[in-house]
Amino acid sequence: MARVTILGAGAMGSALATPLRANGHQVALWGTWFDDHFLAELADGGPHPGTKVALAEGTEVFTSDRIADALAGSDAVIVAVASGGVLEVSRLAAAHLAHRPTLGLVSKGFHQRADGSIALMPEAVREAIEDSGAVVVAIGGPCKANEVAAGRFTATAFASTDGGQAAGRLADVMRTPDYRPNVSDDEAGLEVCAPLKNVYAIALGFADGLEQSTGEPWHNLKSAIFAKASQEMGLVAEALGGRVETAFGLPGVGDLEVTGLSGRNKVYGARIGAGESAPEALERMREAGQTVEGVAASGLAETLVTTQLQSIADRLTLLAAIRAVLDGAADPLTVIRQAL
Amino acid sequence: MARVTILGAGAMGSALATPLRANGHQVALWGTWFDDHFLAELADGGPHPGTKVALAEGTEVFTSDRIADALAGSDAVIVAVASGGVLEVSRLAAAHLAHRPTLGLVSKGFHQRADGSIALMPEAVREAIEDSGAVVVAIGGPCKANEVAAGRFTATAFASTDGGQAAGRLADVMRTPDYRPNVSDDEAGLEVCAPLKNVYAIALGFADGLEQSTGEPWHNLKSAIFAKASQEMGLVAEALGGRVETAFGLPGVGDLEVTGLSGRNKVYGARIGAGESAPEALERMREAGQTVEGVAASGLAETLVTTQLQSIADRLTLLAAIRAVLDGAADPLTVIRQAL
Missing domain, CATH: 3.40.50.720 (NAD(P)-binding Rossmann-like Domain)
Incomplete structure (x- = not known):
């Protein structure tokens, strides 16, 4: 004991x-x-x-x-x-x-x-x-x-x-x-995935939101986002001294799966996919007392990429696309599609 | 043209x-x-x-x-x-x-x-x-x-x-x-993932079925199944001359994500998770005119493991657990838990 x-x-x-x-x-x-x-x-x-x-x-x-x-x-x-x-x-x-x-x-x-x-x-x-x-x-x-x-x-x-x-x-x-x-x-691999999966869950939610607004499933898009998110988590893990396989285990794809099933990051992304602007969606979440962890994490991830991960920056296209959407890009679907 | x-x-x-x-x-x-x-x-x-x-x-x-x-x-x-x-x-x-x-x-x-x-x-x-x-x-x-x-x-x-x-x-x-x-x-990696993801989707559905029958989410279980399934697809891909990374890309985690969102394999697994026996659930699917591809694939995968993949057989615990459940194991939750 x-x-x-x-x-x-x-x-x-x-x-x-x-x-x-x-x-x-x-x-x-x-x-x-x-x-x-x-x-x-x-x-x-x-x-x-x-x-x-x-x-x-x-x-x-x-x-x-x-x-x-x-x-x-x-x-x-x-x-x-x-x-x-x-x-x-x-x-x-x-x-x-x-x-x-x-x-x-x-x-x-x-x-x-x-x-x-x-x-x-x-x-x-x-x-x-x-x-x-x-x-x-x-x-x-x-x-x-x-x-x-x-x-x-x-x-x-x-x-x-x-x-x-x-x-x-x-x-x-x-x-x-x-x-x-x-x-x-693999401490680094594990720690990288935890905040990043919150960022990528916003994009998974985006596909759910398109389904709400169009009345048609966008499962192929959601799956493409899932696969790209997994690969980007692996890239960042490796670049910070961790292992790709950690991103493809419980801390990466496992945690992304659970975060994509529910949670505030997904809900926030779904609001944007359904047509709200990113600031408007965030305001609604705030009104409901819901902190969206992935928003702050996306900003810190961008700083991390700019200052410490320049060598892989051009391969983190989905991360960049999510940032662009959160910054108010006019056509989120086009921005995310181009990143995949 | x-x-x-x-x-x-x-x-x-x-x-x-x-x-x-x-x-x-x-x-x-x-x-x-x-x-x-x-x-x-x-x-x-x-x-x-x-x-x-x-x-x-x-x-x-x-x-x-x-x-x-x-x-x-x-x-x-x-x-x-x-x-x-x-x-x-x-x-x-x-x-x-x-x-x-x-x-x-x-x-x-x-x-x-x-x-x-x-x-x-x-x-x-x-x-x-x-x-x-x-x-x-x-x-x-x-x-x-x-x-x-x-x-x-x-x-x-x-x-x-x-x-x-x-x-x-x-x-x-x-x-x-x-x-x-x-x-x-990577032809081998791609081809391995396609039938295997149908098998693993049955287990993802199982977690959904538990949610239906207990009224409580089993997202942690589902995510653990997702991560283990991804790893096992990578193992099989590699053993057949393909690459692990293919299992962690669109053909593996991407396709598993879309298959876990909907589809007959998932629905079949959910019936088992909700309490039907595997043969009973299969009979219901047949009555509804629904072929469950993962069932046949699980049998062929078992043959593949027995005849050509003995070196990794003891690491494919989730695949073996799904086979045991489909063969009518009395307590599916225990069998799947032990495999994770």
């Missing part, structure tokens, strides 16, 4: 208590200041506001002011806060990581440093926690939180740069018959 | 007249004895019974007794008959191919030779037409016939074993802004 602390009591953080408790571990769930208002009800067995599923029985819940207690003596720490809060929470936690636990990183996204350069999330976290000594394990793959919380089958990807050793140890802690980490050493 | 003959007036054969006529080619559409009954109406501008779309204007239509006239002087011949009829039609055509046209092969499937061994379709066709001199170009990728017929965007894959030269020439004949052949030399 291990003691595992989950930082972030949002949908994904709370959901991960399910496999951990199924394995009989001691689980501490720490909520940020954004979570505090629902923690008491969650601790009392109420449904989580995000997943609608009750927290796994026996999970200890800690409010935001008790991070030291939550982290005390943890063998592993899972960081599962929203992307915007990862570094702040990591810095908060760093002071309590002297016992060098494994640090599983669920939060994803490109991070723009103060100097404008783009870092993958584990690099940014390592920079934030400096020499706390925690070993970072990147966690990705197709994983909807409500399904994990409810204990339905989920295959995920764990990667660490020490040849996958730390990833393997954390996988052993978390693995159940229904929560299945696949272990590798 | 070229003269192109399409053999087979089914949904796909008829649809391909659209890009060919858009390019101003002379197009001869020959129907088999199964098509004869609707050819007169099709020639008169009526909708095709399969695609519900009218034939491209200016297409000449030939009944089954006029194959010699249909093939006379053709620069390229497209074979687009149902898998079961490919070899018979190829043999019929062979006598009229002395002028060595390019032979585009749209029909797909594993072919079992009289000695029990499995051939990919272009090999089987080459054996059937012997030294007629026609050069075969394999045509695959995510391509729903009704969308091609209506002129909606479609990206396909053309491959030939002469380094892709014949594929390139045929692609130049057929390419329009909305019908986009991608050229390669």
Whole structure:
């Protein structure tokens, strides 16, 4: 039995208590200041506001002011806060990581440093926690939180740069018959796919939107977008020192599949495909309280390409087309077709 | 301008007249004895019974007794008959191919030779037409016939074993802004993916069926199946002399995406996922006049693995699990989970 602390009591953080408790571990769930208002009800067995599923029985819940207690003596720490809060929470936690636990990183996204350069999330976290000594394990793959919380089958990807050793140890802690980490050493490949799939899901949604507005299926287009998106994720993964095969596994095509089935990025793309302009569609999403992660990711991806990936820039035609559409290109279908 | 003959007036054969006529080619559409009954109406501008779309204007239509006239002087011949009829039609055509046209092969499937061994379709066709001199170009990728017929965007894959030269020439004949052949030399990779994606689509449908029967999404499962299916297609492609990357392009993940969006294989899998036994589900499909191509393909794939792919057999766990489910395994979810 291990003691595992989950930082972030949002949908994904709370959901991960399910496999951990199924394995009989001691689980501490720490909520940020954004979570505090629902923690008491969650601790009392109420449904989580995000997943609608009750927290796994026996999970200890800690409010935001008790991070030291939550982290005390943890063998592993899972960081599962929203992307915007990862570094702040990591810095908060760093002071309590002297016992060098494994640090599983669920939060994803490109991070723009103060100097404008783009870092993958584990690099940014390592920079934030400096020499706390925690070993970072990147966690990705197709994983909807409500399904994990409810204990339905989920295959995920764990990667660490020490040849996958730390990833393997954390996988052993978390693995159940229904929560299945696949272990590798390809942190870069995994981290590249996570934000990029949100960008490409906008284009998949675009095909769905055409179907809504024309009353005819555009499945051939959607499939061509899917294949091109997979290839571009592979190109970027390789260019950043990762492996093409990671893009063709759970973190890439797997996660793109789940993101294309539902989710805000797809819905946003569908609005554009159905005829709304990109800014208009984004405004509608905002009104409904829906953040479209792929929009910010597309901008950071463009910066990444411009500053660090010039050698493959001319092959990332779909990424460029999506940017053009989000910037308000007059005829999105033509722009996307030309990219395929 | 070229003269192109399409053999087979089914949904796909008829649809391909659209890009060919858009390019101003002379197009001869020959129907088999199964098509004869609707050819007169099709020639008169009526909708095709399969695609519900009218034939491209200016297409000449030939009944089954006029194959010699249909093939006379053709620069390229497209074979687009149902898998079961490919070899018979190829043999019929062979006598009229002395002028060595390019032979585009749209029909797909594993072919079992009289000695029990499995051939990919272009090999089987080459054996059937012997030294007629026609050069075969394999045509695959995510391509729903009704969308091609209506002129909606479609990206396909053309491959030939002469380094892709014949594929390139045929692609130049057929390419329009909305019908986009991608050229390669990987015939084996392309041909492996086409029947296998039908098998794997059954498993994707299984996840959809669980959603119907439980009222809860199983997107994580579906995505894990998608990623594993992609990897297994890559393994088989490579083992048969093709390339992994073909499985991760239009013929593999692209075609799996379109097949998973709709189609009979998916519907059949969904029935099993929703609780019907595999034989019961197949019987229901038969009653509705729906052939499930993936069922026959799964049996031939099993033979292929047993006789020619023993070195990778233990890695094709999802393929084996699907076979077990179709053979009536008591608990399909457990069988599929264990394969992932």
